[in-house]
Amino acid sequence: MTETPISQQLSHSSTLAGYDIEKAVLERYRASAKQQEPSLCCPTEYEGNYLDILPQEIIEKDYGCGDPTRYVSVGETVLDLGSGAGKNCYILAQKVGATGKVIGIDFNDEMLALARKYQSEIARKVGYCNTQFFKGKIQDLKLDLEKVEAWLQDNPIASIEQFSQFDAQCDCLRDRSPLIHDSSIDVVISNCVLNLVCPKDKQQLFQEIYRVLKRGGRAVISDIVCDEDPTPEILNNPELWSGCISGAFREDLFLKMFEEVGFYGIEILKRDEKPWQVIDGIEFRSVTVRAFKGKEGSCLERKQAIIYKGPWKQVQDDDGHTFCRGERMAVCDKTYQILTNPNSPYAKDIIPVPPYQEISLEAATNFSCKNKAIRHPKETKGYNYHLTEINNDAGCCSPGECC
Secondary structure, eight states: OOOOOHHHHHHHHHOOOOHHHHHHHHHHHHHHHHOOGGGGSOOOOTTGGGGSSSHHHHHHHHHSSOOOGGGGTOEEEEEETTTSSSHHHHHHHHOOOOOOOEEEEESSSHHHHHHHHHHHHHHHHHTTEEEEEOOTTTBBTOHHHHHHHHHHHSOOOOSHHHHHHHHHHHHHHHHHSSSSSSOOOEEEESSOGGGOOGGGGGGHHHHHHHHHHHHHHHHEEEEEEEESSSHHHHHHHHHHHHHTSSOOOEEEHHHHHHHHHTEEEEEEEEESSSSSEEEETTTEEEEEEEOOOOOOOOOEEOOOOOOOOOOOSSSETTOEEEEEEEEEEOOHHHHHHHHHHHTTGGGGEEEOOOOOOOTTTTOOOOOOOSSSSSEOOTTSOOOOOOOSSOOGGGTTOSSSSSH
């Protein structure tokens, strides 16, 4: 089997880095929790006045490259990957309100201590406490590392047998008391952290983001991307790894990582025109990407159609369906709901065309997806006729090309 470009890039990076990437990142961010390091972040303008109540220490010692918090709403449960000093979490605490919930995950004890230091003070200012901070790796969101450390205090490792017991205990914790449960989060955000994860763990990282999101939930990620593959010199520089450069995703592959694990509606919300840094002729810049979860499940025939408004002659979705401008395109119920939901990224470009005769989910049959299938008008307009008049050989859809 031919290796995909994504896995080629990740394995290539893993081979070249001749040092402990995780250790280099951890040590640098430990230091930056104690002493501000402006070079670790891109200049970012945050929405509104949410920073006004935050202590200066948090503002100075929290690092990022974008503002994913502006895409979150009241009442949502939000997970911040690599929450650092807690700046984004405390912005989100105000945005989601008393009915919402904010969870920060970080691997760095110093950063966690800084975020927790002001938790009570900020709760008093906003009038409620809706934030939690946990120690964990963002590529392994089932494992609560504080529980692991507590177990190690009573069970130090001095042999292979004890190491096996430790491994089994970690699996037990993941299974019986996962840090973040499946399908429990409305929005996953991250601000300039995904690039810091070891290359070998990046695919697992995206799978974990997908796992914890509810159906219909979304990821909003600000991170550093590059326009070309980093050179060996860049990859072998620990300072550039911990400085959000060496681990940057190539910008086209970054979006494909979301697609590969099953996300849909993937879009670039913001892309800095000016590079943050240029090294060896390679441009490194900030982007913010949004992606949705929820296209799993059966394709059921409920006689729905959609009309793509334009301006393009035709467009293709993540499942290969082609929608032609101005045509009544036949879609399954799942695709219809995705495209026409008011919160969908597609809704502004789509006209929903419901069926003339409603079909319940219980009575719906399997829908045979076609790349280009036109819905017969008689199935969606209110004339008094028998649906059996439609050509059944076409599966209720015209077999012809629409464009």
